[in-house]
Amino acid sequence: MDTHKGVLVVGEITEGKLAPITIELLGAGRKLANELGEELSILLMGSKAGGLGQEGIAYGADHVYVAEDTLLDQYNSEAYTQVAAELCRKALPSIMLLGYTDVGCDLAPRLNGRLGGGLAMDCLALSVDPATKLLVSTRPVFGGNAQATIVSKVARPQMATVRLKTMPPAERNDSRQGKVIPVEGKIDPSALKVKVVERIKEETEGVKLEDAEVVVSGGRGIGSAQNWGMIKELALALGGAVGATRPACDEGWASVSLQIGQSGKVVSPKLYIAVALSGAMSHISGHLGSKYIVAINKDKDANIFSVAHFGIVGDYKEIVPALTAKLKELKSK
Amino acid sequence: MNTIVCVKQVLDPEIPPAKFKIDPEAKQVIPPAGVPPVISVYDERAVEAACRLKDKHKGKITVISMGSAKAADVIKHAISMGADDGFVLQDPAFENLDSFGTAYVLSKAIQKIGGYDLILCGRQAADWGAGQVGSILAEILGLPVVTLACAIEAVDKKLKVKRMVSDGYEVLEAPMPSLVTVSSEIGLPRLPGGMGLMMARKKQIPIWKAKDIGAEPSQLDKAKAHTEVTGLSVPTRKTECEIIAGGTPGEAAANLALKISKLI
Amino acid sequence: MSPVSATYWSIPGYVIFWVLFAVAFGLFLQRFYLLYRLMRLGKQENRFDQIGQRIKNMLVEVVPQWCTLKTVTRKDLAGLAHALLFWSFSLFFISYIIFIGLAGGFGLSSLIERTPFETVYFSILDIAAVLVTLTLILAAVRRYIIRPPRLEPTAEAGIILIMVFSLMALHVLGVGFDHAARGVHASWPPLGAALAGFLSGTGISQGTLEAGYRWVWWLHYLVILSFMVYIPRSKHLHILASLVNAFFKPLGPKVALEPIPLEALEAPEGSATFGASKIQDFTWKDLLDFYACAECGRCHVNCPAQLTGKSLSPREVIHHLKEHLLETGPGLLANKTDASPGSQAEAPGKTMIGDVVTEEEIWACTTCGACQEVCPVNIEHIRKIIDLRRNLVMAQSKMPESAQLMLRNMQQRGHPWAGVQSMRLRGDWTSDLELKILAEGDNADTLFWVGCTGALVERNVKATLSMTRVLKAGGVDFAVLGDAETCCGDPARRAGYEFQFQMMAEQNIELFKSYNIKEIITTCPHCYNTIKHEYPRYGGDFKVVHYTELIADLISQGKxxxxxxxxxxxxxxxxxxxxxxxxxxxxxxxxxxxxxxxxxxxxxxxxxxxxxxxxxxxxxxxxxxxxxxxxxxxxxxxxxxxxxxxxxxxxxxxxxxxxxxxxxxxxxxxxxxxxxxxxxxxxxxxx
Missing domain, CATH: 3.40.50 (Rossmann fold)
Structure with missing residues (x-):
């Protein structure tokens, strides 16, 4: 096992820059590497990845592995798996970190399957056990009702995908030194059995859910598509985004792309307003990172009040329009 | 086309949070009395996806579930939805396996069944939610994999899979056979119809043990587990909720508005 | 001299009489036979048990007109008018047999005509004619002037009103002309005698009066015959069908649903039917119900869905289904005789669920039973609606999403309340209470069956707790099932998910039997009805009491x-x-x-x-x-x-x-x- 050393982050590039999750992973990876007294590396894939080498170093990487290939410009499950697996077999990292993102959710399990490592998905915390020097990953289980710590005693690499915005981003230091190492190795195009036919971006009205500072969510209690308009208006008044619980999406009041929770999106806005939703753990786990949570619910015993900072017990049909009106009034002043 | 769906029986995720109890020593959840276990939500949607393909293209759906003998219930549920056949994989050696162990057992059963064009799994289980059995299974079987599918179609002997991404979706084309993991966006599973309930009622669900599927004991050795749960806890949340009052609902709302405007 | 004994255009009157009768009766039979064959398109159902009881029911309902009198309220007195019309017209009907049939057609006029019996009978008929005419006027005023929501001012109704009135008028005219022609001066029957007096006074020749009598007689006969021909071709078919329907009315619980027989499970794949998607999926009794409907609309004005502005009207459902049967039935019969197996093609263009009865109508019904309670002709509306639901749910998988969520919960969780929604688990209400909670191996005579809502919904749990304290105070020795209780199955059954209900019923019955339970106390009337009336069909015979019955008893016993x-x-x-x-x-x-x-x-x-x-x-x-x-x-x-x-x-x-x-x-x-x-x-x- 001593054959495996160091922490390797699999980076993501969005719009020519390191993705925010990657900077957060570098921050977490740096901490782990320091505790182990080992090095931190990052793998960047894409035809222009080399240009980001210095940035990777500035954010804390000792080595930046760069795999430049146009086949890697957009995420391709098999191509990414091949390159990353190949690198792992050579660099033999002890710990490997990915984001719990579209890429990480697909790549990490696959890579793990190929490498035979030990993977924990959707981690909220990472640490090194001082005694065993093993990676301890904390992740929600049972729809967020509980948290489990996961350890890989023998399998290597120890892998984790990390939830967005759960770890502080690395600080940039342009004076840091490090090496940019090109990754040799060709992708076998015949192995790319799954072809991407098209990628469709869905324009969301208003603010994007993941980026929103304010999210207003509704649940099954809203009762009808017509009343769903109240949620939208409140979000609009706050300049925020609309979210929904699974039942609300199932009812068709909101598009599934707005679903927040275990099987939907994870958000951590400054303010999260939960309207007429009881607070199933599988939903709550998707917005627990919010700075302030406000609950509006008819049932004073609803679980959502156990995680909310502020709440009103009452009929949302009376409260939400009044709240929207008052907020508009305050804004206009 | 022939589809194999892997499903899991889990603790009902809709139990009230206050009723959720664990045994931290055993690192297990204590299921509350009188709450029947259910099919994992994503797996149910995988069955739904298989049924939709069957509606269009005919063929056979086989469902497998690794778990206790009671897992026959979830197989029957899948059969009532439209699956044709099912097997429970139950053996003391299968208990508390990690994702690799689970994928290995499933792969052996799938090899025994054979003759498949598509393997479907839920994106993750609704209990432990490791989220990787499908991908590992694909690696073991040497199959192409598409994860997080929200729609699956079969066109000209190929699979057209719509995959959810954060800002939209992508459409992927995969050969047959492939493995696809299904996300909840695929839509509500159907309510089993009369014919399905009849079929499920009549069906006997065989149990396959380790030796029936040729699972090697060495592969099920827990000492060699890839991952291990070392702790389980229920997070304590100490949020004190301040209930905003007011003479009327409108007043309370106005008071809340004042609070909110200071927060952002 | 009966006009029948005369010769017309050198044809004997008797010949004309019987030829006309044969034609009319032939037309009547032709229609009757068609209706019978259409009815036989329906599925089998046994309604021939307890014949004695059935005959009694029929007589009790029809002869004293209890069927319509039971619906009389201060606001709706139409039932009284119907009873008067029925009794009066019955007298006329009998008179047709005696005075036209026997006296005319069978040439027995010498035994019947000009006897005191005739005078008395005709005098009574005069009174009846007045009553009938009055009710006809009332009926016309209601239909065409007041227009209450329950009645549609149809042409059919108008035709019948005019026909009945002509029968009354022709009867009186006949007596008048007869008396006048024979120069009889009597004061009985009053109307006929008065008319005879008037006719005699006009100085019309005797020959003309005699001819007039003959023509009135034949016209009268013709109207009677056309009445016979018309009735089975109009909504007045109910005159015949409701009588039969009273005979076949359910003898057990008032609102009963037929189980889908388990043989359906053994049917070869694809051939099993769940509920009704085609008219022939109903039973013959359901089809008979359609014939019995007089479109009186009492169901329409008592239906909560209709009264609150939903599209459902029980009257329209029955009426549309009847029309559908009459439209598609003949084609189905033709197919049947073609003996082309399995090609029971549906009538082109119209699907029963959707075109004839809409899904909105089907899902608006609360099964409250108001329609059936008030129906004078014993139509069973609810089981038809449930049959349509059964098809939607079990064959077509079409239902409102809220129904699907409920049924999924029933299936997976054993109760209709979604998990998080209720915040409670089944056995929670028993905590901290000293109760006998049944466990394996236990025995109990009396079970308090709490029901899903009483166990899971906060507000209702309070009532459940009250109930346990009252039972204890009353000294009732009872046990509960605690978290082992599941749903009785009622919501699944009413929503058309019949097999789910059957499974739950069988499971519960087995559970009750395993504890040797004899008596079951319920708080929920839905559980009460289900266990009491529906479980016996699955082998579960228990004494079931609702708590109101039990408590009333405890009070009267002083306990x-x-x-x-x-x-x-x-x-x-x-x-x-x-x-x-x-x-x-x-x-x-x-x-x-x-x-x-x-x-x-x-x-x-x-x-x-x-x-x-x-x-x-x-x-x-x-x-x-x-x-x-x-x-x-x-x-x-x-x-x-x-x-x-x-x-x-x-x-x-x-x-x-x-x-x-x-x-x-x-x-x-x-x-x-x-x-x-x-x-x-x-x-x-x-x-």
């Missing part, structure tokens, strides 16, 4: 003493499944009257005319369609009219529906909804 003054004015709402379905009306009222200083006010719609709360038939979970108002909001207005401070319910759904309506109206301060057992506890001497 429960209600001594605390309540100081309250209250009204009692009859739950449909307790009242109409099971005729438990007096026990709850007796309990309330036993409470000191509790003044019971009755709502206008109460007992068998009680108005639904909106929660039955699965609609507790299935979203109520938009209409002019919600059913519970309409019902709370009935409560408010009585000026009481408390509305008392004896059903968990009703209780919730009332609380919801009170909340909506914002009158929590002035009106409370309580379960009857909560009042009993409050009034109970504290031991």
């Amino acid at each position: 429960l003493k209600l001594t605390n003054e309540l100081n309250s004015k209250l009204t009692y709402h009859d739950p449909c499944y307790l009242g109409r379905y099971n005729s438990v009306y007096s026990e709850p009222r007796r309990i309330l009257q036993a409470i000191p200083r509790a003044k019971l006010e009755e709502m206008e719609r109460s007992r068998d005319t009680g108005f639904c709360c909106g929660g039955g038939g699965g609609l507790m979970w299935i979203e109520e369609q938009p209409g002019t108002t919600k059913i519970n909001q309409m019902r709370i207005e009935d409560v408010i009219k009585t000026g009481v401070d408390t509305v008392v319910a004896a059903c968990p759904y009703c209780l919730q529906m009332f609380e919801d309506a009170i909340d909506h109206k914002g009158i929590k301060e002035s009106l409370k909804a309580r379960d009857l057992v909560e009042l009993v506890e409050a009034a109970m001497k504290q031991f």
